[in-house]
Amino acid sequence: MADRVLDVQTMAMRNDLREIQRVEQMIRDFITQRHLPLPLARDFVLAADELLTNIISYGYDDAREHLIQLQLQQNQEAVVLRIEDDARAYNPLLAPMPDETANVSDRPIGGLGIYIVRQLVDDLEYQHENGKNILIITKRFLLPKGS
Amino acid sequence: MECIEEKQNDLTILGLSGRMDSLTSRVVEEKILALIENGERHLIVDCAQLTYISSAGLRVFLMAAKRATQVKGRLTLTTLNDEVQQVFDLTGFSTILNICRSREEAIAN
Numbered sequence: 001m002a003d004r005v006l007d008v009q010t011m012a013m014r015n016d017l018r019e020i021q022r023v024e025q026m027i028r029d030f031i032t033q034r035h036l037p038l039p040l041a042r043d044f045v046l047a048a049d050e051l052l053t054n055i056i057s058y059g060y061d062d063a064r065e066h067l068i069q070l071q072l073q074q075n076q077e078a079v080v081l082r083i084e085d086d087a088r089a090y091n092p093l094l095a096p097m098p099d100e101t102a103n104v105s106d107r108p109i110g111g112l113g114i115y116i117v118r119q120l121v122d123d124l125e126y127q128h129e130n131g132k133n134i135l136i137i138t139k140r141f142l143l144p145k146g147s
Numbered sequence: 148m149e150c151i152e153e154k155q156n157d158l159t160i161l162g163l164s165g166r167m168d169s170l171t172s173r174v175v176e177e178k179i180l181a182l183i184e185n186g187e188r189h190l191i192v193d194c195a196q197l198t199y200i201s202s203a204g205l206r207v208f209l210m211a212a213k214r215a216t217q218v219k220g221r222l223t224l225t226t227l228n229d230e231v232q233q234v235f236d237l238t239g240f241s242t243i244l245n246i247c248r249s250r251e252e253a254i255a256n
Contacts, residue, residue, distance in 0.1 A: 049201050053168075053202075104209070112206065112238060113202040115202075115238065116201075116202055
């Protein structure tokens with residue numbers, strides 16, 4: 001059975017790194033107001049930061065202002081964040097994974113952000129529709145008994 | 148993001164407070180690289196007041212550790228809080244960087 005959708009909240013942000021703090025606040029408020037497990041907020045904030053930083057830093061070929069649409073969704077057993085942008089088509093699922101065992105000198109500087117996201121969430125999905133990149137991250141949780 | 152520099156004999160201790168993300172990590176990067184350029188070889192970075200780190204911050208530590216190794220120096224991080232430690236663990240950085248539990252331990256090394 002599909003996980004039932006209980007609540008949805010949306011927001012739009014500009015392609016400006018300073019906007020990420022506002023997203024962070026929205027995620028924290030969303031999790032705390034619904035009394036969801038707090039580690040969810042920590043993991044979601046970091047995952048969203050990594051994805052949005054990539055989009056804003058590397059995704060755009062012009063210097064114009066762009067809007068990124070965000071949607072946070074609470075399901076019965078998961079929180080889902082959907083990020084939609086009009087940046088250059090880019091599928092982060094195809095990014096190479098860093099070698100976790102390499103030492104300091106051999107370890108490459110890039111590729112870390114998406115690796116962190118994959119470690120933090122249960123599901124990372126990418127679609128490209130109507131010229132838009134759509135990223136969907138899902139993290140499942142179990143509510144404590146009796147709540 | 149704040150970096151406070153402190154001297155103990157031939158050691159330089161850099162105390163970080165605040166967040167290391169894509170907006171703020173550059174401050175730390177410039178600070179550490181400048182210290183190494185100026186001849187510092189044994190740098191201790193105290194992370195007790197560091198509340199948040201993303202890959203942008205990890206990149207700075209990795210770059211700084213590489214630079215320190217090149218000049219036969221050493222970069223040691225100390226007193227990571229649980230959230231920051233978790234990000235280091237997730238990425239395998241706990242094993243590739245020198246990390247000590249306390250400042251005293253870092254100085255003794």
